[in-house]
Amino acid sequence: MNILKLRKAEELIFRIIMFLATTVIILALCMIIYSILHKGLPSVSWSMISQLPKGGFYFGKEGGILNAILGSVYLASGATLLAFVLGLPVSLYINIHLHKRKKLVNGIRFMLDVMWGIPSIVYGAFGFSVMLFFGMRSSLLAGMLTVTLFILPIMIRAIDEIVKTVPSGLLEATLSLGSTKSETAYRVYFRQCISGITTALLLSFGRAIGDAASVLFTTGYTDNLPTSLAKPTATLPLAIFFQLSSPIEEVKARAYASAVILTVIILIISIISRITSRKYQKNKIK
């Protein structure tokens, strides 16, 4: 009898702890969104989205941030695409071809996790030193490559985690039909994991579009529209950073407006990819 009471009390305590934790997280998230919307929405206007900046980073009350919006979308899309093309084969290879080399694969995973943890400024500095070595100037391309490097561990490990869950019976079934391992990888595993791969793409895109430190030296900044891979390009995180450090209140408010735009871009990308992946999700074997 006593034990039952004790267990019930334990259950209650843990339920309260879990409830509180969930509430705190949701509240914090709501407050972030509220403060961005509250401070940013009044300054969001059509001209903000459709025009180039006027009057410089610190003093520009006029014009918009079209340069940074386009720059960020180009940069993040390019980097995500590159990281996907390089990362997907890695994830499939370590799970299918290296299926029995457990120790090696765990070593690779550990290294990727360490790389995941390295701050983005370090990637920025690394990219910058490589650029100096080749005599490159800050440009969209240099930023794209640096960001690719920075999101690759995220991409590989996120896909890897989902490929890991494919039952080994499916591998055996596919190989028994006389498939090669690569056919298994791209024709079967890819389809089975498509929803997880979408999540990996989203996660990577979010990191790529939201990071300021890695693009600070490598992509540079400009008030012009991005027209060439070889030229410096504006990005939203840096636009927010510059606007926020301005002494003028109106310009500061524009930083929050830029944050709203950044959030909305991520939201749109999320919705699109959820819808497209749902189409393939239905074929998944449970």
Next chain:
Amino acid sequence: MSEHVKISVEDLNLYIGKQHILKDINTRIPENQITVILGPSGCGKTTLLKSMNRLTDLYSNVKVDGKILIDNEDILHTDTDITTIRKRMGLLSQRPYPLPMNIFNNVAYGLRISGRKNKAVLRKRVQHYLELVNLWEEVKDRLHDPASSLSIGQQQRLCLARGLSVDPDIILADEPTSALDPISSEVIERKFVDLKSQYTVVVVTHSLQQAKRIADYAIFMYLGEIIEQGPAADFFSNPTEELTRSYIKGLFN
């Protein structure tokens, strides 16, 4: 009775790490018959089955010696590509693993990777194999639905159709009915009996009743060794080993 030996296993030993899983396995599996491998869990029957199409290659720390001859070719030591060897054997696993595609493409997959791409031909072949496993009538109006929407019994038949589509001459089945309801089990069992005129069937099973119903040749394994084997009639009515006798009586399983 002059029968051709399809698969011949000679002095097969298999180790995983330091564990000795299969011990001195010797057996000759007759062509166009149903061979049943019986034994309690963990006796190595599944491992023996999987070593026949070298799925054991996927295990880590595995060491195999001995010979497995299929039509007199030693598949453990051969230059023949492993995919060619595997294509000759359809595999049916404990629970069905359809591919993450629609019903049609599940059967067409094997045909496509063997290079058949013509749409009309594909459609005809897919229908043929689905009819062969009595599934066509049930799915002909929903070929583009996901394979996962079928019942487990239907999925297992789909997997059989998929396995047959690459034109094997051996069917390997690893407790193929253990996850199925009695009716689907019966369909699969009956299919095996129908198919044995064209295929060599090797079935691992837990169920003594099933073994008695379908076996032409029986192998009894215990702790990694073959205790007894022989034509089913003799094996079940007159086993020579004490261990086999008590297993058939149901004293342990």
